[in-house]
Amino acid sequence: MKLGIVLSKPPSYSETFFNSKIKGLLEHGYDVTLYVRENTEEYKNCKVYNAPRVFKNPILQVLSTGFVLLSLVFYLKRILKFIKLEKSSGRSITDTLKNCYKNAHLLKANVDWLHFGFATLALGSEHVAKSIDAKMAISCRGYDMDVYPLKHEKVYDLVWKRVDKVHAISNYMLSKAQELGLPDSVASAIIYPAISPYFFKGKNEKQFSESKSLNITTIARLHWIKGLDYTLEALQLLKQKGVKFNYTIIGEGSEYESLRYAVHELNLENEVSFLGKLSHQTTLEHLKNTDIYLQYSHTEGFCNAVLEAQAMGCLCVVSDGGGLPENIIDNTTGFLVKKRDANALAESIFRVLSMDELDLSPIKKAARTRVLKDFTIDNQIQAFINFYE
Amino acid sequence: MKERLKIAIFSGNIPSTSFIERLIDGVSKHHEVLLFGMQKQKVDYSSNSIRIFSTPNSKLKNSFITLWRATKLFFTNPKALFQLLEEVKKEASNYSKFMKLSKCIPILLHKPDILHLQWAKDLPKYAFLKSTFKIPIVVSFRGAHINYTPIVEPDFAEKYKATFPLVDAFHGVSKTIIDKASQYGDIANRSTVIYSPLPQFFFEAYEEFQKKESEIIRIVSVGRNHWKKGYQYAVDAIKQLKEKGYNVHYTLIGPSSPTEALLFQIHQLSVEDSISFVGQLNQEDLLKALKKQDILLLPSLGEGIANVALEAMSMGLPVISTNCGGMAEVVKHKETGWLIPMRNTDAIAEAVIDFNSTSESELKSITNNAYKFVKNEFDFKNNISKFISLYNTVVKS
Numbered sequence: 001m002k003l004g005i006v007l008s009k010p011p012s013y014s015e016t017f018f019n020s021k022i023k024g025l026l027e028h029g030y031d032v033t034l035y036v037r038e039n040t041e042e043y044k045n046c047k048v049y050n051a052p053r054v055f056k057n058p059i060l061q062v063l064s065t066g067f068v069l070l071s072l073v074f075y076l077k078r079i080l081k082f083i084k085l086e087k088s089s090g091r092s093i094t095d096t097l098k099n100c101y102k103n104a105h106l107l108k109a110n111v112d113w114l115h116f117g118f119a120t121l122a123l124g125s126e127h128v129a130k131s132i133d134a135k136m137a138i139s140c141r142g143y144d145m146d147v148y149p150l151k152h153e154k155v156y157d158l159v160w161k162r163v164d165k166v167h168a169i170s171n172y173m174l175s176k177a178q179e180l181g182l183p184d185s186v187a188s189a190i191i192y193p194a195i196s197p198y199f200f201k202g203k204n205e206k207q208f209s210e211s212k213s214l215n216i217t218t219i220a221r222l223h224w225i226k227g228l229d230y231t232l233e234a235l236q237l238l239k240q241k242g243v244k245f246n247y248t249i250i251g252e253g254s255e256y257e258s259l260r261y262a263v264h265e266l267n268l269e270n271e272v273s274f275l276g277k278l279s280h281q282t283t284l285e286h287l288k289n290t291d292i293y294l295q296y297s298h299t300e301g302f303c304n305a306v307l308e309a310q311a312m313g314c315l316c317v318v319s320d321g322g323g324l325p326e327n328i329i330d331n332t333t334g335f336l337v338k339k340r341d342a343n344a345l346a347e348s349i350f351r352v353l354s355m356d357e358l359d360l361s362p363i364k365k366a367a368r369t370r371v372l373k374d375f376t377i378d379n380q381i382q383a384f385i386n387f388y389e
Numbered sequence: 390m391k392e393r394l395k396i397a398i399f400s401g402n403i404p405s406t407s408f409i410e411r412l413i414d415g416v417s418k419h420h421e422v423l424l425f426g427m428q429k430q431k432v433d434y435s436s437n438s439i440r441i442f443s444t445p446n447s448k449l450k451n452s453f454i455t456l457w458r459a460t461k462l463f464f465t466n467p468k469a470l471f472q473l474l475e476e477v478k479k480e481a482s483n484y485s486k487f488m489k490l491s492k493c494i495p496i497l498l499h500k501p502d503i504l505h506l507q508w509a510k511d512l513p514k515y516a517f518l519k520s521t522f523k524i525p526i527v528v529s530f531r532g533a534h535i536n537y538t539p540i541v542e543p544d545f546a547e548k549y550k551a552t553f554p555l556v557d558a559f560h561g562v563s564k565t566i567i568d569k570a571s572q573y574g575d576i577a578n579r580s581t582v583i584y585s586p587l588p589q590f591f592f593e594a595y596e597e598f599q600k601k602e603s604e605i606i607r608i609v610s611v612g613r614n615h616w617k618k619g620y621q622y623a624v625d626a627i628k629q630l631k632e633k634g635y636n637v638h639y640t641l642i643g644p645s646s647p648t649e650a651l652l653f654q655i656h657q658l659s660v661e662d663s664i665s666f667v668g669q670l671n672q673e674d675l676l677k678a679l680k681k682q683d684i685l686l687l688p689s690l691g692e693g694i695a696n697v698a699l700e701a702m703s704m705g706l707p708v709i710s711t712n713c714g715g716m717a718e719v720v721k722h723k724e725t726g727w728l729i730p731m732r733n734t735d736a737i738a739e740a741v742i743d744f745n746s747t748s749e750s751e752l753k754s755i756t757n758n759a760y761k762f763v764k765n766e767f768d769f770k771n772n773i774s775k776f777i778s779l780y781n782t783v784v785k786s
Contacts, residue, residue: 150652224650229621233732257541258616264540265690265731298657321657340625340658343735 142301222253563715
């Protein structure tokens, strides 16, 4: 089976789950090739092809277009088919030509499946798979379903018509796709993310203790969707109730300024630290010392960080946004809190703190057991093999 | 008093924001006003006391003009040119060296009696005009540059500490902001509170409050799209009010479309039908739009004193404001409006409910108090004369 995976860039070293998926499929005899928009680093696990570059300089762009068109001469039949399909869907000539250029690397591909890693990556490439006699798959992961379509109406209409199979990382993502027009007639599968075998080592049992202050952690890009402002407000309420804690945010992003300001205004300077982006390894070290893991996002496709936190034996308190209720079973493997409500989050954390270790320890255990049992890479790879068969 | 002074009102941009333009207009009736900075668009001032010595936006045009100005300075005051070149050398890149040169040469050519910096953040860049060239500097504290720049960019705290001693006088748009700035230097005895003047226009629009017939409570906010404006709390509050059964509509004037974050929030909370976005309006249209509303909401997380709240108060529109920046100096709870804590959805919703159940006669008295207060403290002529006497004290000393 030849599989082409379309991504914006090759998965970085730290994206272990992605790398292990590719490795796993290779081990099962799959021929995997990556097609990317920008090749940021040498990728060793499989072959990588780049999309033609888009130049700002018009002269370079004309030269490059000529070169790319020339290289497509040997694929004339595919190109004609692509153009015909584009025309039949009512695309303008300019857009069709742009798409020819943009998809040149894909139009040369020899694969059985062309799998777009995010739904947005399939936009403008809807007709490629059919033109090269491959099947088309897309993954629905989060932003592509939750936010992008709000700004671009009916953006996936053509994708739904052309796609052969849809992969969603959670039930929530699939229902979002259906809301956006994915018809029931299109085959789909929910394949949850998986965690690296690293987590199976050690036991990671910890207990709250009155003597030391509580360590609370969130791993998130500093982005509005992560609800970090609401989290900080909840922590201020917690501080007012006399709880001693340290809160660590791991991640970087555009909201740093507003969050930093919030920390100052909420008088949390001594409690909160922004650690920026850390390596996967260092992040896990932090989780080792974390008592409570918070993920108070407005929405999540599923959220790997919460999986990893559970595997590391942290008690997870998360919002009920997006796919998080599938990630945490309320009161059994952690706690769900109504989203966008700082009071509710503060109360929830406070309640957890007042609970007995005898009640909390089974929850942490259940979380780790469930994650290690149900979210393994082996399961994930088997699910993907079934997906493509 | 010296005859007419040359006052440089410097905001970096020509034309500037509306309140700085009003200052320019007012001061030009007493003194000559020099404008330096990047010219973004053409402006015509009717007064010939306003003179523009702009730095053109086009790089090519700027190169020629700067060369010409440098030659002029070379022949009139060669020492100044060489001192400036020394100063410019401190910049990191060639481009910033050139930009600093092209922005500062006209100031040295037309040497103002006072350089009035409208934005505190410009002070570190231009303080050398005082230390090297003895041009007296006045700095305005208007909000963001004191309230959060030094917090999110800590090196500004150091820069402020180093340059505040050079400044001849400070102007704060509120008492609160001068208190805040005091942590960067001993400035109290060089500081004056001058509230930003409001155009007469709004006072003329004042009407005694009357409850509207409509069943809908119309809430309005005015301002650009920025996290500091706290719109997300307003949207959360709208959701809460709707859940409690109140028929509310929220209008945002300023942004023509929501940010991605607000768009998502509105969609997730299913309040699309209760919120509308109106683009930026000119003052006349803004006034018309505000007349149709029941209450102005300022959900902000940081301001000096928000002009829009004053405008609402001057025209008789009730105001709910967070206790941010200097807002507490004007919005006194249940006396001139509703003052609520920041970042607090419940408080916004409660204030709207409280407003809704307040009797018409009480609302009449609250809005009338607000009008009188603003009329007293924010009158245009009064304010300009305060600036004029501030300039005079600087020149005398």
